[in-house]
Amino acid sequence: MKTFAVVIALALASPALAQTPDIAASKSLWEGNNLFCKNCHGKTGEGAMGPDLAGRGLSASQFQQEVRKPWGVMPAFTTEQISDAEIAGLTAYFASLPKVAEPAAWRVPLAPEMPPGQQAYVSQGCAQCHGATFDMPRATFGGRNTDFATMKDLVYNHTTAMPKFEEQRPGSRLRMGNFNVLRLTEAQLKEIYDWAKNDLGFRPELRAELAPSAGTTYALNVTNNGEPGKGLTAQGVIIDVVVPAGATVTATTGDGYKGVHMDEKAKGNVAEWQVPRIAPKDAKAFTVTLSQAPANSADLKGTVRWAKPGPKSVPNNDVVNFAMRPPAR
Known part of the structure; x- marks a missing residue:
């Protein structure tokens, strides 16, 4: 009954959401490599650094609002990255799951011994996808001697800046959204950049x-x-x-x-x-x-x-x- 009610709500919310979502396909989308949302929200939506989604009873409009115009440190995702229909499917998928008693642990937890730049990096969510020591971006930056202005563009305007910065594989999705400068401030981002470049050091690509x-x-x-x-x-x-x-x-x-x-x-x-x-x-x-x-x-x-x-x-x-x-x- 709960899932049926969600499906009806989806149909009323938008013509794009009128088709009955395929819960099995939505589960595969969540668990696959086209989206990295699970790195913050948990393998089955149980929550971790990000809030839990399973069994929350979120409506399609609530889910869509969070994806397109999120609050907190979460970046915003475009329709090219995740469509309205896919959001509808994920809404139904999470409605089909039981609510969890407590969230999972962060993939990369904060630690008091971390230097300030790394603490900012972890607390802003970057480490949940990029790992504790920012390995892949440090290699990409090391291959180009990337300056802070370029990093800012990649973080705040990722969906337009990244395709210009690095050639994308045909058919691949950009899996990072656009961060909000009011929530991840330029000062915090500079602290992260300085930690990656000066404390750790960039890597050969x-x-x-x-x-x-x-x-x-x-x-x-x-x-x-x-x-x-x-x-x-x-x-x-x-x-x-x-x-x-x-x-x-x-x-x-x-x-x-x-x-x-x-x-x-x-x-x-x-x-x-x-x-x-x-x-x-x-x-x-x-x-x-x-x-x-x-x-x-x-x-x-x-x-x-x-x-x-x-x-x-x-x-x-x-x-x-x-x-x-x-x-x-």
């Missing part, structure tokens, strides 16, 4: 892709996507490919191969290459041939680490993780 080549040979390409003259050069680069259980390495190509050794973090053997430096727009190609294919393609994965530049105020845990990409269909 490294990317790694591992894909099948021929038989049991796999090709690994490591690229520095930074802009020449602006981007950071990675120095002392170590590239490890995990050797799946039951397999051995029979051949490799690529400069700097150091052999196979046991790695505690990987909890198994890794094939390792060491490269002195990878400058912006440099690309390094490697292959590894195994005695047999892995039982699970996800078992073929690895990491790229570098000695310099590294974080200035914390241990150097910067890493690029990669896993085998399935062959094109």
